[in-house]
Amino acid sequence: MNFPQRLLLGVASVGLAAAGALGLSTSTPSTTASSVTPTSNTGLGGSTTLGSVGTHTGVSTTGSGWRAVGSGTLLSGRTAEITARVSARSAGTSTHLAEAAA
Amino acid sequence: MTTIGDEPQLEQQPHSAVPGLSGQAFEVRGVRLSVDTPADPEEALAAAEAVRRLANETAPRWELTPGTLGSASLRARVLDEAGALLDQLGLVHWALTADGDVLASGSAHPRRAPAADEALTPFFGTPWRAAVEDAGGRPVAHVGLAGTPGWPAALVVRHRGLEDRYRMVAVLASSAQEADLVADLLLSHRSWDESSEAAVTVRGAAALIARHEGIMVSEAWPQAGQPWAPRRG
Numbered sequence: 001m002n003f004p005q006r007l008l009l010g011v012a013s014v015g016l017a018a019a020g021a022l023g024l025s026t027s028t029p030s031t032t033a034s035s036v037t038p039t040s041n042t043g044l045g046g047s048t049t050l051g052s053v054g055t056h057t058g059v060s061t062t063g064s065g066w067r068a069v070g071s072g073t074l075l076s077g078r079t080a081e082i083t084a085r086v087s088a089r090s091a092g093t094s095t096h097l098a099e100a101a102a
Numbered sequence: 103m104t105t106i107g108d109e110p111q112l113e114q115q116p117h118s119a120v121p122g123l124s125g126q127a128f129e130v131r132g133v134r135l136s137v138d139t140p141a142d143p144e145e146a147l148a149a150a151e152a153v154r155r156l157a158n159e160t161a162p163r164w165e166l167t168p169g170t171l172g173s174a175s176l177r178a179r180v181l182d183e184a185g186a187l188l189d190q191l192g193l194v195h196w197a198l199t200a201d202g203d204v205l206a207s208g209s210a211h212p213r214r215a216p217a218a219d220e221a222l223t224p225f226f227g228t229p230w231r232a233a234v235e236d237a238g239g240r241p242v243a244h245v246g247l248a249g250t251p252g253w254p255a256a257l258v259v260r261h262r263g264l265e266d267r268y269r270m271v272a273v274l275a276s277s278a279q280e281a282d283l284v285a286d287l288l289l290s291h292r293s294w295d296e297s298s299e300a301a302v303t304v305r306g307a308a309a310l311i312a313r314h315e316g317i318m319v320s321e322a323w324p325q326a327g328q329p330w331a332p333r334r335g
Contacts, residue, residue: 065299066311066318074243074310074317076327080233081123081210082138082247084257084272087174087201 123210126150130157133177135184139196140210149193153184174203174260174286178278181205185254185278194251197230204257205278206230207249226250229329232257234272234310242312243272246329253332256281262289266314274323275307276332284309294318306333 124146125138135157137150157180177200185205188196195208209227229246234257236242249255256278261270271288275281284307291298294311299320302309308322308330324330 065296076244082197083233084204085202085235
């Protein structure tokens with residue numbers, strides 16, 4: 001397999017050295033003040049209405065470790081470079097793990 | 103896409119609409135794969151060719167495992183192996199997709215690499231911006247994927263059920279296989295409580311659950327557009 005020479009040069013060593021120094025925060029603030037329309041319809045599952053759980057500030061605790069968030073509070077409005085979506089082929093899960101758990 | 107024999111040949115065509123990114127998309131055994139990178143088109147094509155060959159050469163092994171090549175768990179394995187390959191080739195900035203699953207490292211907009219006489223400092227730039235879409239193609243969340251070589255960030259979306267029983271989960275994890283496993287665990291729950299959130303957290307993952315009643319996120323799920331980075335160590 002032939003690769004351009006630049007691909008094989010010392011980028012890896014630089015990258016690995018830098019990886020340990022990056023240290024981006026993974027923490028999430030516990031509060032938010034986003035103003036959200038609590039009943040916006042995302043259309044999931046047909047005509048279901050999402051975002052009605054929680055408070056008008058957009059976020060609430062559920063007492064279970066999960067946070068309920070209002071629809072739209074997780075959207076930044078910026079253009080995404082990549083998109084994660086459900087594969088049309090694998091509607092529903094198809095792994096042996098899920099089958100065993102069902 | 104043209105074909106010679108059984109081997110689909112790659113074409114240099116933009117896969118991403120984002121300026122500055124070079125990308126190729128192709129299909130291997132029914133799995134739609136894509137490779138996007140801010141590298142120049144020649145390097146991007148070489149990277150895509152490496153991923154395509156990896157997928158083609160290892161497909162017979164996958165087909166010997168339970169399930170089919172198109173199954174979610176095996177798609178995740180393709181992504182993880184392809185990501186490791188790109189790391190080995192010295193690529194720092196890339197994003198892979200396999201039928202909607204995502205694995206990313208580095209940045210779509212990297213800062214310049216340090217010169218030879220400069221100290222080695224991070225130059226990864228801004229994390230990849232990823233969108234989570236529901237089954238109807240509508241965006242549910244935006245999240246940054248702050249993966250670095252050796253520690254990529256994965257994002258997978260799964261759903262199950264119809265109408266009132268519909269639920270969709272999106273999982274951020276340090277590998278596509280881990281994200282797939284967590285997503286399956288969550289989909290197998292009929293309710294979500296402290297134990298299910300703990301199952302996400304203990305794996306260093308973050309999860310979003312969308313269902314009829316609303317959207318819930320685990321503690322580590324970032325706010326809109328904020329980056330998520332895999333746990334190291």
